[in-house]
Amino acid sequence: MADAIRVLLVDDHQVVRRGLRTFLEVQDDIEVVGEAADGAEGVALADELRPDVILMDVRMPGMDGVDALRRLRELDHRARVLIVTSFTEQRTVVPALRAGAAGYVYKDIDPDALAGAIRSVHAGHVLLQAEVAGALLAQEETHSGQGRAGSLTEREREVLGLIADGRSNREIARALVLSEKTVKTHVSNILMKLDLSDRTQAALWAVRHGLST
Numbered sequence: 001m002a003d004a005i006r007v008l009l010v011d012d013h014q015v016v017r018r019g020l021r022t023f024l025e026v027q028d029d030i031e032v033v034g035e036a037a038d039g040a041e042g043v044a045l046a047d048e049l050r051p052d053v054i055l056m057d058v059r060m061p062g063m064d065g066v067d068a069l070r071r072l073r074e075l076d077h078r079a080r081v082l083i084v085t086s087f088t089e090q091r092t093v094v095p096a097l098r099a100g101a102a103g104y105v106y107k108d109i110d111p112d113a114l115a116g117a118i119r120s121v122h123a124g125h126v127l128l129q130a131e132v133a134g135a136l137l138a139q140e141e142t143h144s145g146q147g148r149a150g151s152l153t154e155r156e157r158e159v160l161g162l163i164a165d166g167r168s169n170r171e172i173a174r175a176l177v178l179s180e181k182t183v184k185t186h187v188s189n190i191l192m193k194l195d196l197s198d199r200t201q202a203a204l205w206a207v208r209h210g211l212s213t
Contacts, residue, residue: 004031005122008051010042010068011035011084012060016107020055020084023111030118039068046077053122054081058096069099073197080121084109100198103127124168126200151193157211159186163199164206 007030009017017035024030033049036042039056040063046054054072058065069081083096083104093104102121105114117127152160155176162172169187173180187199196202 004029005053005118006031006033006049006051007118008033008042008045008049008054008079009035010037010039010054010060010065011057012037013057016057016084020114024115024118027115030115039063039065039071042068043071043075046072046079047075051079053118054079055084055118056081056096056101058083058085058087058092066095066099069096069101073100080124082117082121082127084114097128097200100200102200123170124199125166126203128200128203152190156186156190156193159183160190160202160206161211163187163190164203164211166203 007024009020009032011017021032024032033051034045036045038060042056056065056068065083080102081100083101084107085092085104086107103126105117120127158176159172162175169180169183173183190202194205196205
């Protein structure tokens with residue numbers, strides 16, 4: 001499975017990890033490369049195994065999912081983190097998204113939908129439900145990025161709008177007839193100019209400022 005999506009499972013409940021592994025191992029394009037029982041172990045294994053996607057619980061003993069996300073960001077880890085949680089409260093999910101998660105799903109998600117979510121975040125998409133996206137927008141500082149929109153080039157504004165629409169770098173490159181490398185450069189410039197840390201924040205900024213379609 002040379003081209004398989006490498007997935008790391010981080011959850012303090014062994015039965016949950018076992019259930020996830022059992023289902024994911026029958027997917028032709030997904031490979032479970034490791035399991036961790038808490039955030040600290042998850043960060044260590046992420047550094048060792050270099051997964052593409054991490055399925056992360058939020059509430060765990062010791063280092064929880066939010067702290068693990070922050071640590072992964074400090075380490076500049078490139079894995080996309082998908083929160084898998086049984087908690088629906090915004091106060092549980094929102095901090096994880098602000099810490100850098102690419103999205104979240106609930107533990108009662110349909111198995112095929114979970115596989116689709118893994119493929120989606122691996123492709124660069126951001127998975128946000130409407131009510132949580134609204135909560136994130138409400139919590140954003142009103143001055144975040146304010147006055148910096150004028151520093152964006154027209155091409156960067158186009159790229160930002162497509163990020164807000166949930167497009168991956170490959171899809172943006174295809175839509176704008178650019179190389180994927182050029183798109184990555186534009187994304188980096190956008191984050192730098194707007195003083196944002198990841199695509200999730202960029203997508204929310206674009207929605208707030210009317211750049212999404």
